[in-house]
Amino acid sequence: DTGVSQNPRHKITKRGQNVTFRCDPISEHNRLYWYRQTLGQGPEFLTYFQNEAQLEKSRLLSDRFSAERPKGSFSTLEIQRTEQGDSAMYLCASSLARDSPLHFGNGTRLTVT
Amino acid sequence: RKEVEQDPGPFNVPEGATVAFNCTYSNSASQSFFWYRQDCRKEPKLLMSVYSSGNEDGRFTAQLNRASQYISLLIRDSKLSDSATYLCVVNEAAGNKLTFGGGTRVLVKP
Numbered sequence: 017d018t019g020v021s022q023n024p025r026h027k028i029t030k031r032g033q034n035v036t037f038r039c040d041p042i043s044e045h046n047r048l049y050w051y052r053q054t055l056g057q058g059p060e061f062l063t064y065f066q067n068e069a070q071l072e073k074s075r076l077l078s079d080r081f082s083a084e085r086p087k088g089s090f091s092t093l094e095i096q097r098t099e100q101g102d103s104a105m106y107l108c109a110s111s112l113a114r115d116s117p118l119h120f121g122n123g124t125r126l127t128v129t
Numbered sequence: 130r131k132e133v134e135q136d137p138g139p140f141n142v143p144e145g146a147t148v149a150f151n152c153t154y155s156n157s158a159s160q161s162f163f164w165y166r167q168d169c170r171k172e173p174k175l176l177m178s179v180y181s182s183g184n185e186d187g188r189f190t191a192q193l194n195r196a197s198q199y200i201s202l203l204i205r206d207s208k209l210s211d212s213a214t215y216l217c218v219v220n221e222a223a224g225n226k227l228t229f230g231g232g233t234r235v236l237v238k239p
């Protein structure tokens with residue numbers, strides 16, 4: 017299966033710790049997105065990459081969040097000094113072109129205790 | 130006003146019945162529209178794209194009404210397996226962000 021892959025699937029961390037998630041998109045997709053989803057809500061846009069360039073970032077994304085896509089392939093999302101409010105499902109998606117649909121990974125479920 | 134809005138439901142649907150629900154969007158210049166299905170604690174999966182002329186995929190029909198700025202999804206002959214949350218997604222015309230609605234929960238019951 018050459019779909020979008022995310023690691024880890026689950027992460028439990030203590031408040032104040034840093035966490036990093038990884039996303040491997042579909043290989044021919046140059047567009048990569050990160051979303052966050054909490055229970056009962058739709059996915060909330062965090063950031064977007066086209067190849068290695070981070071072209072858009074949500075105003076809701078605090079400076080504790082940083083994302084990279086160094087070689088235009090996989091991407092990482094780091095959250096520093098985690099807070100309980102960061103507990104959510106973090107979803108990565110990739111797409112082929114601007115008007116193409118998104119293909120999601122299984123997500124990383126973060127629990128901050 | 131939210132950029133993309135959906136009735137959260139739940140829509141309780143008898144098996145075999147038809148159900149329809151809408152999604153409204155605020156940006157009149159939006160160009161691309163999709164419906165996704167999401168099962169509990171799973172990732173969203175593409176159900177269908179929405180084309181200007183409307184389109185059908187088996188028991189599912191999607192429509193776009195640009196004048197009133199909404200898209201719709203109709204499910205005919207509902208199956209128990211159709212129980213899920215249905216998310217609409219709208220592509221901003223100017224940017225690259227695809228914005229999701231909050232989802233409409235559908236429960237199909239025997």
